[in-house]
Amino acid sequence: MVNFLISVYNLYQLAGNTENIEFRFLIYGVISQYSREHGIPVFLARSLYQKYLIQRDSFKKLDESYIEGMELLHYISYLHVDERVMTYYKLGSHALFRGCHEECIHLCKKGINEDHKRDELTAKAYLAIIIAYIELRDYILAKVYLDAYEQLDCLNVQKESQYLRAILYAKTTDDIEKAVPLLLDCLHMRPQNEKLPVVNDLLDIYIRLGDELGVVDIFQSESSFLPTNVDTPNQCTHLGLYFRAKGNFYIEKCDLDMGCASLLESAMYYKKMMKLEEAIKSIGYIFEYYTANKENLPFGILQKMEILYTVHNT
Template sequence: MISEGKTFGGILRAYRNRANLTLTELSERTGVASGTISKIESDTLTLPNMQHIMKLAKVLDISLYTAIVPYLYNIKREATLRLLLEAVMEQKNVVLTQKVALQLLNCPKSNTFLSLDYLYQTAGTEGNEELRLALYDVISDYSREHGIPLYLARSLFQRYMIRRENLSQLDQTYVEGKELLHYTSYLHVNERILAYYKFSFHALRLGFYSDCIHLCKQGLEIDNSQSEQKAAAILAIIISYFELEDYTLGHFYLERYEMFDYPEVHKHARHIRGKLYGKTGKFDKAIPVLQECLAQQTQDDKIVIANDLLEIYIQVGEVEKIRDLFLAEASILPKNLTTPNQYNQLGLYFRTKGIFCIQKNEVDLGVDSLVESVNYYRAINEIKHADKSLSALFEFYLSQKKNLPIDILHKLSNVYNGSNHSIKQEV
């Protein structure tokens, strides 16, 4: 790779000679006049036609970076830079895409706002995620440096919407993405609502329950719809209040949630009311409601209700009902894993099962269940929960004054080396 500012002529001549091509032969293969090629090689042309440069580079197998960078900062024509941007994006060259995009923004003959909008629209139609992020990064960095909050907000929003889908970086994405919250007033109202709701779901996923409530309420203040998205935000508030053990406010928002006329809301509301009964010690009301919900729910969604029932059964000492749930496992565990919550609930289910089985001297099944719990939690990067399941496993062997068996060590090694479930889904 050559350094920026170094001429391309000598490199072109070296590649042509290595290919044993005369000027005439190279001209015939590229359609570029031999005289033009000669001028490029001798550096007589300080700014050759970029289409010629790209044709020569393609025939001689010279990287676009090597061919373009020496001339890039001398290009002042917006049309030429747009043409270059299309070419380097076709080659999936992320570094060069960012360099050309930045040069387009710095082009003295271009309108900055039109260029920003062009890059923003180009990013929005690009199918390659890495290239989209590269363009949004250029837009946000330039807008931040030059005080253009509209395009800073829009690019930060789009970048966040892409990056939040990577479950292995949820913590980092949440922290970095919070810059957007300072610029939400520059977003269209629908994007602003979506930003608040998506951040609130993200906060809920990370266990930041107070943040979740605050962000949801900001969205609710400007959301005049009765959409399913709004209902989901209220559901997130309810879950957060439950986790904070504020069942009074949880109940208040449950009544608001029940006002939405959607099948999914009806289904979830009944379950949440049963859960509320359980959390407030009304087990005689909670158990029949949750049992009814479990029977009516589709298999892919039964696991969360099963976990709520297990929690209550353990509190009231219903050992046989606990066993009955475990025996019905084949009809309870989801067949299609598509959401982080399913993985989280499976991790909880197998931890509960593992601890229960060990307590009942069903050691092999209990140990295998704890390993499976770690597996599911690790799949969504829930390190704290995975460690909790792992601790339960270690505590058992410590209590027995035994070392971990080799086969269990191998299973754990597979989990921690990545031979486990994986998921990439929207939060």
């Protein structure tokens, strides 16, 4: 048994020193399979942990990696405390992205309970909990955790808390137009790659208020807030949401070229993350318009839909 453990340890060290990510993932897979079959929970936990950290960065494997990450929780006691905290935080943010808000709250709270560093990772966990409570419309607990978040001595706490206070103000008062200047201040404080979530909230308020000038102003200034590098699932989600709102707005104004192009772009971003129901929803608005007006879909739009379908299935 000792020789087996030494061999597994050496293989684990080899994986950690391997630069090729695919090869490293393959080695961790071998270790996890062998450890599961031979009852070596320490290396099963470590290899599952490393596999999860690699796989969760893949747009096309977000659901698969989440399921495997949840398996890791069965062996989490075999990880070092820092790895346990990281696992809870990573899975918590992953759950938030998938819309599993209660799981997000549960996981992040477990991480906070074991985390004694109170650093940037802690702050992100608090943010995830606050956003999850907002999505669940539990604004009282959202405010409770926002108060706790503001006590953290971490970078960007003031910036993020101001943004969340503005969102809560919009959600909990009838006077939602007063949230607009607060969100505009938040927008000016952020670098370009972080502006889009704030823009989407502004857009939602302008649409609810019927402020078409505000909506158009956003669309005409999008070069100042669209991310220059799209490399996270969160960015793709907000891009899908943004272009869906833009598409619906212009379709309602009978600007079909702009409307359809935007909805197809929305579907593209959702498809990139394998959120196929959301992609279909964006495309569905195009069909709804042409069906309601008893018009045939233009051939050009059908071609673009075919390209979208072909790319997904290759």
